[in-house]
Amino acid sequence: MLHSLVYESQSGLQTGEYVNRKTASYEWKWVDFDSPAEDEKKVLESDFSFHPLAVEDCFQDLQRPKLDGYGDHNFFVLHTLDPHTLEKGEIDVFLKEGVLVTYHKKPSSVIEKVKEQVKQRPERYDEAVILHKILDQVVDAYFPIIYSIEDQINDLEDNTNDLSMEDMLEELFDRRSELLRMRQTIHSMRDMVYRMLYTHDLENVYEHKEYFRDIYDHLLKVSDMIASNREMTQDIRDSNLSMTSHRQNKTMQFLTVVSMIFLPLTFIAGVYGMNFAYMPELQYQYSYFIVWALMIIMAFAMIVFFRKKGWFD
Amino acid sequence: MLHSLVYESQSGLQTGEYVNRKTASYEWKWVDFDSPAEDEKKVLESDFSFHPLAVEDCFQDLQRPKLDGYGDHNFFVLHTLDPHTLEKGEIDVFLKEGVLVTYHKKPSSVIEKVKEQVKQRPERYDEAVILHKILDQVVDAYFPIIYSIEDQINDLEDNTNDLSMEDMLEELFDRRSELLRMRQTIHSMRDMVYRMLYTHDLENVYEHKEYFRDIYDHLLKVSDMIASNREMTQDIRDSNLSMTSHRQNKTMQFLTVVSMIFLPLTFIAGVYGMNFAYMPELQYQYSYFIVWALMIIMAFAMIVFFRKKGWFD
Amino acid sequence: MLHSLVYESQSGLQTGEYVNRKTASYEWKWVDFDSPAEDEKKVLESDFSFHPLAVEDCFQDLQRPKLDGYGDHNFFVLHTLDPHTLEKGEIDVFLKEGVLVTYHKKPSSVIEKVKEQVKQRPERYDEAVILHKILDQVVDAYFPIIYSIEDQINDLEDNTNDLSMEDMLEELFDRRSELLRMRQTIHSMRDMVYRMLYTHDLENVYEHKEYFRDIYDHLLKVSDMIASNREMTQDIRDSNLSMTSHRQNKTMQFLTVVSMIFLPLTFIAGVYGMNFAYMPELQYQYSYFIVWALMIIMAFAMIVFFRKKGWFD
Amino acid sequence: MLHSLVYESQSGLQTGEYVNRKTASYEWKWVDFDSPAEDEKKVLESDFSFHPLAVEDCFQDLQRPKLDGYGDHNFFVLHTLDPHTLEKGEIDVFLKEGVLVTYHKKPSSVIEKVKEQVKQRPERYDEAVILHKILDQVVDAYFPIIYSIEDQINDLEDNTNDLSMEDMLEELFDRRSELLRMRQTIHSMRDMVYRMLYTHDLENVYEHKEYFRDIYDHLLKVSDMIASNREMTQDIRDSNLSMTSHRQNKTMQFLTVVSMIFLPLTFIAGVYGMNFAYMPELQYQYSYFIVWALMIIMAFAMIVFFRKKGWFD
């Protein structure tokens, strides 16, 4: 479907399905290609004279967020992130004096929200302000995602959910790859908004510079949070692994030390279990008790020795 | 509460609650929004014509330290750090020719200290000098924090508190995450002061350039200290972990080597404990003593062999 | 073989083996040195007056992708990657007003594809557009390679092929070195296209700036993917290694704990296997059953104790 | 003590304690504040009109090496390193047309050496040349320190002193933290000299540019050496740790394999030590010898099997 919002100061906002009426006068016009059918796609080339490379990028899905200037019009690729799956969605935008064209293969809640806002007070908008609102919505939607990841990482730090080591490692790995995937998107978006601010080509953006800088600020913050959360996950993993391995080593050492105590005792018992015909000790009346005493003394001596060595700590 | 400090060269400094008196002439005026009530907040928009984005940032808490120019006024976000919890506090500042507005949701000791200083010698101040004093206090307060972290790290290095490995690892982890959180704040503050110095928009700051450069110096030093302390914690952790794991491995090796000595001896004792009807050795008179001699010789031989192999080191 | 494509607006495209006809007028000319014989190589120097350093680089194979300006002509080294072996192929290009010369030691599918396209609609091309097409084909061929590596890494992440740890480590190592080798090529290509865009020497490239920027975009994307895939492999390896080592440690601990239970029991059995003439316990009627009871109680006590210590988890 | 060296081309060099004689004419003057008393400190503010921030920095000890311009005078903080303790010393320098003021809390051998040189040929100096000599001495003193650290690291690499693993790890850690501390100083010094070279404020430095660039070279070299020595320590530690841990693992494996051989043998001996009334094997004449044979065959079989598995390597 191709939606059209045309604003003229006298007659106000006209909304409806897009029809190509060249003669119509307007102050600004926003055409939204919402999951366009194959024949609707062609309108991009026939009615608006956009650059074929930009149109090609619209149809493809491989794009990084970016800004391309093509003389009288500019082309933007924006990436949304699905809060649940972190899947990327693409919104392509063409900006021209008085004209804004948005293009998205799937219905977009961001675009719908902005449409609602525009319909309520159309006189406050123009093509650059609408672009700002779309960008603002896209970027605002990153925050709940990064906050949720950060909360999960903080939970992992204190291990509030009392996870086993294996589950914690898996959780950390998943958080890390989410941050990695998110970083790719955020860095490209950040670079794009930076270029919007400091390229003097974009006159209508330049007029609302403060507003786009506000978005840039938000992207900087998200990107900072991603970086320090990735470092945090590494710290948590390193710290937990070394703690656990250290504890296991200590347990093993304790067990080995204890087993050491039984080795000579069992050996002695073995010796007096031998069946030699002539073993003088076997005949003495107190031999058995002496051997018991000997074994107890040996055990004590070893415990004292090992404790001194610090092998029981 | 909204405090107001108005200075006029003839009548001197007038302090009190803020009232909007447009006609009053003054050399400079400082209005402090100290934990303002909901209706007091509106004064920001009604009496001063600050940019809505700056006002919005005032009310939010998500901000990174930053500097935004809005034509005739500039907006600053400063971050204080609580020396005990390392929690961030925010002080928002509006700077305009002759006017300084500070805004903070909670009472701020930094602001109170500066007020006292200003009241004592108001003739030495103007809006930029007051801003410098506030920044100076905020930044000076970072030092005790980083010094305290550094002291704790130095204690960990020498293990002056004789901590167990587990406690040391936990301490190191905590120091590292404190440094991580602190770094986020310090880097943003540093970038902001850098922009203050090299953006030529800020005329009244430019006049006192040396003073702001002095603050920049301090931020550079804190940021250096954070970086090298983080490296230090990593060195300490790596060094301790490898030392401990090496020691434990050596202990395990020692124990295993010792247990090796008893294995063949216990086997021999087992052999002569068998109950076969016809075992010729059992009948000889000196068998028992020969077996003892054999076992002692074997033990010695093994000890010599293992020592040679270096397995007792 | 030296192929020649000469275009003149009136007579159209002339193709065939290259012959040096100086007087011929043309709009543009493309000469392709396809696996040239030794004597054909000399044509580069005799018929075109290319700089000796550029010609030398043509004949060598050590080159990084690069762009060298030599006054009236420019020299490009492009690298193709074999999708199966990741081996580098080299295409050398000379660009001059109206003249394009390509040079490759082995037959090149990229060049053949572009030739086909040019032959179909020669009027749409000139020397810079042909260069763009060649570059576009070279860069497009990187994508299936990086996508295939990424797919393999994703399979490794979920271990869909149920590999043993050893095979997984080997797979990861191979993916990592493929990414390393690919990165070398992609970074040099990226830097070269960047220089094409921002060096104002290249007039005929400059006219088609948008098209070369489109290629630059693609190279940026490949280079991003290489970086995050390398990080991903590291994450997978770290995560798997720590998981496995943790699991093995736990198994070892379990086994050691179990063996601990038998140590004192076996010792007691050894004691009552001794052959002393006077061992009062041996004569009592219920001794045997008491010892059994004792051993069972000891085993239970130890199991309870170890479970409490968490050594069975 | 405040030393004064005043040079006038006619009367030559006048040295002695500093006295404020405003009328005296001179070509250049060097005043050295050598461990000044509290009242001597005030001279900095009373006699020379240096900027209060610079004077404040003189009195503090927190400073990083740096260069601050204050209109007609510049302020430098230089850091010396004690060759034995690596403790930082501070020399503060004020440079003004015709005037050099140095300030240090403790007696400085560097300053004394330069004084001697100046006294011998005062006609060759001016305030900038003296500053160069001081810097040159400070920087030359870094070399023996980094050379000594490098020598110690090279000794550790070959383990010429035959250190135990623990001592080597401790040595490496100490070298690393020395390099870390040294790096902080050298980087700041390097940045300062870089600014001296490329800030056009410093006219009298600019005249002797080659001489200051020579010092910059030396600082680059020290900073390179620090970086590669830190990498070297990491390589040595990693290499030694993995070597040692690999060796210990192999020892453990050998021991475990050997103990494996005795397990079934001891079990068999145990079986024939049982006291059942009816155990047919016990009565046969050759049972004992058959069991011995069996045990020897089993041992051999296991040794062959384990050797095949490579568990004895």
Added chain:
Amino acid sequence: MLHSLVYESQSGLQTGEYVNRKTASYEWKWVDFDSPAEDEKKVLESDFSFHPLAVEDCFQDLQRPKLDGYGDHNFFVLHTLDPHTLEKGEIDVFLKEGVLVTYHKKPSSVIEKVKEQVKQRPERYDEAVILHKILDQVVDAYFPIIYSIEDQINDLEDNTNDLSMEDMLEELFDRRSELLRMRQTIHSMRDMVYRMLYTHDLENVYEHKEYFRDIYDHLLKVSDMIASNREMTQDIRDSNLSMTSHRQNKTMQFLTVVSMIFLPLTFIAGVYGMNFAYMPELQYQYSYFIVWALMIIMAFAMIVFFRKKGWFD
């Protein structure tokens, strides 16, 4: 020895020992200080008026490769690498309009090779072309070194020489430190040639810009190879270590699991080896066989259980 090559277009090239003949006219002159004696060294200062700092750097050996401008002459420090020992050699070069002076403490094969080339076709050279040839020879000599290191690393990757783990680790460590040392030299050389290209001081270099850019290319390539080979060694080490440690852990686990099977069996044998007067089982006729059956069943049960747990993999 001081060699002199003087070229004049009419009389051609004059070679021989250097004599100071001021009046002689020439187009260019190359004086080579080949392992100069103490008195020959002085010629540098007496006959050519080179800057004392440059002369000082000639006599010292501490220098990094670098380029210093001193008004009418430039000073270069070049580093050669010995292909066998990787030891650094230094060639110092002074470049002046029409004059080239080279200085090296030891005989230099690079210099000799260039001399031969110059003697054959002196009309093709001037002072800058000779400098280019020297640099070209120095840089070309880096390639066999890095190729040889790369080959050795590739051999280590496939372990073609079937090295033990210890030897491989030592080899990798040695390759890594060679790369580290080489990197220091190559980076400084690269930075120096970069400065030659983009400093507009060097007029005679500027005329042959393409030739020096060709050398820069080679240095970039060497520096890329060093970086990726260092990453490669790290990958190989990590991969091998984790593979080996994983294999050893598995062996240990297998051995421990096997020993687990004998523990209860040996315990049972011990129980029925006890000498209690009243042990009813001992008297039953089939007890012995029942116990054997029991032990075999237990062993099987444990094997099944452990296999299920995956402890035999």
